[in-house]
Structure formats: C-alpha cells, structure tokens
Amino acid sequence: MAAALSSWEAGAKSVFLLERNEYLGGILPQCIHPGFGLQIWGEELTGPEYAEIFIEKLNRTGVEAMTDTAALELTPERIVKAVNPQGAWEIKANSIILSMGCRERTRGMLQIPGYRPAGIFTAGLAQYLVNIAGYLPGKDIVILGSGDIGLIMARRLTLEGARVKMVVEIKNSLSGLVRNYVQCIQDFNIPLLFSHTVTEVRGKERVEAVVISEVDEEGNPLSGGEREVECDTLLLSVGLIPENELSRQAKIPLSPQTGGPWVDEDFSTDLEGFFACGNVASVFDLVDYVTLVAERAGRAAVLARPPQEKHILRAGEGVHTVIPQRIREGKDGFLFIRPQKSMKGVTVSFWEREKIFYQKKISICRPSEMIKLDLAQIPWPQEKGEIKVEIKGTEIQGIS
Amino acid sequence: MKLKEQKSREFLELICIVCPLGCSLSVTKSDDRIRVRGGCKKGEKYVKEEITNPRRVVTTTLRIKNGVWPRVPVRTSSPFPRDKIPELMKFLSSLEVEAPQKRGEVIAKNLLGEGVDLVVTRTIERKE
Numbered sequence: 001m002a003a004a005l006s007s008w009e010a011g012a013k014s015v016f017l018l019e020r021n022e023y024l025g026g027i028l029p030q031c032i033h034p035g036f037g038l039q040i041w042g043e044e045l046t047g048p049e050y051a052e053i054f055i056e057k058l059n060r061t062g063v064e065a066m067t068d069t070a071a072l073e074l075t076p077e078r079i080v081k082a083v084n085p086q087g088a089w090e091i092k093a094n095s096i097i098l099s100m101g102c103r104e105r106t107r108g109m110l111q112i113p114g115y116r117p118a119g120i121f122t123a124g125l126a127q128y129l130v131n132i133a134g135y136l137p138g139k140d141i142v143i144l145g146s147g148d149i150g151l152i153m154a155r156r157l158t159l160e161g162a163r164v165k166m167v168v169e170i171k172n173s174l175s176g177l178v179r180n181y182v183q184c185i186q187d188f189n190i191p192l193l194f195s196h197t198v199t200e201v202r203g204k205e206r207v208e209a210v211v212i213s214e215v216d217e218e219g220n221p222l223s224g225g226e227r228e229v230e231c232d233t234l235l236l237s238v239g240l241i242p243e244n245e246l247s248r249q250a251k252i253p254l255s256p257q258t259g260g261p262w263v264d265e266d267f268s269t270d271l272e273g274f275f276a277c278g279n280v281a282s283v284f285d286l287v288d289y290v291t292l293v294a295e296r297a298g299r300a301a302v303l304a305r306p307p308q309e310k311h312i313l314r315a316g317e318g319v320h321t322v323i324p325q326r327i328r329e330g331k332d333g334f335l336f337i338r339p340q341k342s343m344k345g346v347t348v349s350f351w352e353r354e355k356i357f358y359q360k361k362i363s364i365c366r367p368s369e370m371i372k373l374d375l376a377q378i379p380w381p382q383e384k385g386e387i388k389v390e391i392k393g394t395e396i397q398g399i400s
Numbered sequence: 401m402k403l404k405e406q407k408s409r410e411f412l413e414l415i416c417i418v419c420p421l422g423c424s425l426s427v428t429k430s431d432d433r434i435r436v437r438g439g440c441k442k443g444e445k446y447v448k449e450e451i452t453n454p455r456r457v458v459t460t461t462l463r464i465k466n467g468v469w470p471r472v473p474v475r476t477s478s479p480f481p482r483d484k485i486p487e488l489m490k491f492l493s494s495l496e497v498e499a500p501q502k503r504g505e506v507i508a509k510n511l512l513g514e515g516v517d518l519v520v521t522r523t524i525e526r527k528e
Contacts, residue, residue, distance in 0.1 A: 029522060032459045032473040046459055048473050048522035052503050131461055134470040159460060159489050178415050178422030183456060187482065364424075 001054040002291040003097045006298030008061045017065040025051030039288035074250040095301035102240040102279040114201030123149040123237035138233025143167045148176035150237025155184035170197040240283045258282035264326035265333030266300035282323040309384045318391035330380035336370040343393030351388040416443040455479030467499035467524040477517040499526040
C-alpha cells in the first residue's frame with residue numbers, strides 16, 4: 001500500500017494493487033498489539049490501525065486495489081497474469097513492484113520427528129485464528145522460537161486463558177525484540193529456555209507432549225538432556241522466508257543471504273523495471289522500515305531510471321545481511337544491517353579492497369534489530385566496486 | 401572524622417519498553433529519589449512508573465454480532481494497571497458488541513473504574 005501510494009503521488013497514470021487476501025494490509029490486521037508507527041509517526045499504533053490509515057489514504061487516490069486476486073504468473077517482460085472471482089486478468093506494466101512479503105518456516109523445514117497430529121501451528125497462523133477467526137488453537141502450549149510473533153502469541157494466548165508452559169529457543173540469545181520479552185514473557189512469568197529445542201512431537205491424533213533437548217553451540221541436540229513436556233499445542237516461531245516464487249518465474253536474480261532479490265537503494269532489482277519492497281526483499285523487523293523502503297520503491301518505479309553501474313555490498317564478519325546490497329549513488333536512502341550476534345561496543349566498518357573508508361560506532365546491537373544508517377552519511381568511493389561491511393564488538397548472551 | 405550517614409540504596413537493571421530500541425537502564429533507588437542511567441527522557445518516566453505503578457496498553461478482541469468478521473480488535477485508550485489485567489480480561493470476555501464498529505470509537509468507558517476507556521482498532525462492517 002505504501003508503494004502504491006507513493007507511485008500515485010509521484011505521478012503514475014495508473015496503479016494496480018493486486019492482493020491475494022480478502023482484505024488489504026497483509027499481516028497487519030491480525031497484529032492487534034501496539035508498537036507500529038513509532039519510527040515514522042512518533043505514535044504507537046496497533047497493526048489494524050496502521051493498515052486502516054493506509055487503506056483510507058489509498059481510497060482517496062486513483063489506485064485500483066484488487067483484493068481476492070492471486071497473481072499466478074510473472075514474465076520478464078512485465079506481464080502479470082492474475083485471477084479473481086471476476087475472471088482472469090493479464091496486465092502489462094511499465095514497472096512492477098514486488099511486495100509479496102514473507103512466509104513462516106514450518107515444521108517440515110525443521111524436520112522434527114514424530115507423527116503428524118493436530119495441534120502444530122506456525123505462530124502467525126495461530127495469531128490469525130485467535131485474532132481474526134476467533135478460535136483458540138489449544139490450551140496447554142509450548143512455543144518453539146523466541147521470534148517476535150512467538151513472544152507476542154505467548155502473551156495473547158495467556159490473556160485468552162491458555163497455559164503457555166514455556167518458550168524454547170535454540171540459540172543462546174533472544175530472537176525477538178527485548179521489549180516483547182519484557183511485556184510478553186516477564187510480565188506473565190513464562191519460562192524461556194535458551195539453548196534448547198524440540199526434538200520430538202508425541203501424540204498421533206492430537207499433540208500430547210513434546211520432547212525438548214539441550215543443544216550445543218552449533219545447535220545440535222545433546223543426548224541425555226531430554227525431557228518430556230506435556231502439551232496439546234506446539235507453536236513455531238522459527239523464522240520467515242521472503243516469498244519469491246513469482247520473482248523466480250520472472251528470472252529476477254535472488255540473494256542467497258536474504259532470500260529476496262538483490263536491490264539498490266531505490267529497491268530496484270537487477271532486472272530492469274522490477275522493484276521489490278519490504279519483506280519480499282529481506283525480512284525487516286519494523287513495519288515502519290518496510291513503509292520507508294516501499295515509499296522509495298514506489299517513487300523509483302515511476303521514475304524508471306536506466307540501469308547503471310553500482311557498488312556491490314558484501315556481508316563480512318559479524319554481518320548476517322545487508323539491504324540494499326547495491327548502491328547506485330548513495331546520496332539518499334537507507335542501509336539496513338542485521339548483525340549475526342548480540343554485541344556491545346560495536347564498530348561497523350566499510351571496506352574498499354584492503355582499506356576502511358568509513359566506521360560507525362554503536363553501543364549495542366542485536367540480531368533482532370537491524371542497524372539503520374543514512375546512506376548520505378557514508379563517503380562512498382568514486383569508483384564503483386565491491387564493498388565489504390563488517391561488525392565487530394564484544395559478544396553478549398541472554399536477554400540484553 | 402564523622403562518618404557519612406549511610407542511605408538505603410537499591411540498584412535495579414531494567415529494560416526500557418517505551419520503544420523498540422529496548423535500552424538497558426541502570427536504576428539507583430535511594431530514600432527520596434530514583435536515578436536513571438541510560439536511555440532517554442521517556443525512559444526515565446517509564447522507570448518511575450514501572451517501579452511505583454506498572455501499566456500496560458492492553459489489546460484484545462471482542463465478540464461482534466453480525467460483523468463480516470467474528471472478532472473486533474480493541475485497545476485501552478491509555479496504559480492500564482498491570483496487576484488488574486486478568487480481571488480486565490474476564491470483564492471483556494463477557495462483552496459482545498454489534499456491527500458495524502468504526503476504528504477510533506470508544507466501545508466501553510472507565511474500565512473497572514480506572515479511568516481508562518476501550519477503543520476499537522479495526523472497522524468491522526455489518527454482514528449483509
């Protein structure tokens with residue numbers, strides 16, 4: 001919606017917004033908790049409010065928003081084939097902005113042994129069931145993964161009368177935001193176990209118990225440390241993957257680090273005329289950042305500047321991902337860096353060949369929180385080439 | 401030499417939850433005042449409240465009759481006393497509202513006499 005709006009405001013003649021769901025806003029309407037909008041509006045909104053503000057803005061423009069519409073095919077020539085209850089559509093566009101978001105990692109991807117009983121949900125699905133459809137997915141709950149949706153659901157299910165027995169995290173530090181730990185876990189005295197994972201699901205028709213095991217530093221279960229926890233429901237909050245089936249069809253080059261297209265500061269992909277914004281490009285932790293980059297993509301999609309040589313950013317030591325990974329000019333826009341570990345006394349360094357040309361000091365960094373830098377602050381080298389980004393600091397464990 | 405009077409002091413480590421940054425705050429509690437290190441002005445205010453009267457914004461959903469969706473999400477108009485949240489949830493589960501409901505409208509006033517209202521966060525149209 002932010003991309004469609006900014007395209008319209010930048011003077012696009014026609015903008016089509018295709019949405020597979022029955023309503024606009026993606027995941028936001030089910031995220032009923034507050035915390036959205038602080039960075040861009042200085043006001044703390046809930047997900048449904050944030051989404052509805054954009055829906056209202058969109059309704060005042062000529063943007064054609066089509067819900068219940070699934071894009072099935074995308075070609076490199078920028079033809080989209082889509083279906084909805086009114087029929088099949090073929091749209092040829094000058095610019096296409098990918099904003100398919102991401103999907104949750106599932107049990108199958110973790111390969112947890114056991115039968116396939118009822119009672120195993122991704123945290124986001126459980127959130128949909130509770131907040132939109134009005135069902136409680138279970139009564140005695142174990143949550144695997146300390147990602148934000150997992151933490152939020154621990155609180156939500158507790159408030160709705162379920163017993164959250166524990167949250168189990170394979171790493172030795174928190175995956176989600178610290179404020180979510182305080183408000184969702186600490187407030188309700190829910191046990192959170194670091195360096196543990198679920199190694200078996202017991203029960204045939206319905207989940208009856210899970211086996212949890214301690215893991216070593218590489219995340220491999222240690223034998224002898226298993227114990228059974230009775231429960232009827234297992235929630236998984238174990239990561240998100242950008243949804244790029246259509247991008248692959250259109251032969252847009254994808255980054256193995258982010259799982260999304262390589263993009264520059266305009267969120268322009270390596271394939272001319274294609275842009276990617278938000279979680280389809282890289283999983284962001286704040287919706288505010290998604291909005292910021294979507295606005296850039298929306299404007300750039302109207303400008304449709306010709307391709308040019310760019311800097312290529314590589315994730316060096318201590319860096320999980322950088323987004324964007326291409327720098328066209330570096331005059332405006334943002335750089336988001338996700339660190340691999342929680343660290344104190346952090347230095348972010350930018351290397352051109354064997355030389356550091358920019359350093360930034362930060363007091364603390366966590367994998368759950370991207371470091372946001374202004375591109376204009378960085379003195380980009382004249383000559384376009386490869387640049388390595390590195391993060392160094394003292395590792396910290398546990399909560400903060 | 402006179403010994404200085406020993407004041408009772410207490411140290412606390414709190415994590416600020418005002419915004420997603422989650423700053424670590426070192427708190428020194430003496431007899432008469434609370435000193436906060438780390439974080440911003442908002443964080444200082446948070447600590448003082450967190451120690452004396454912890455409050456949270458509560459968000460949940462209510463049953464809604466004749467709506468296009470069966471639940472309407474709501475929030476408290478301001479932070480609500482944390483210790484009374486279970487009681488609040490019990491009260492809210494007894495409520496049922498009728499569609500349509502518009503975002504921003506106050507659906508219940510002065511919850512449990514705490515001077516906090518309940519606000520609709522998503523417009524739910526009436527089912528035709």
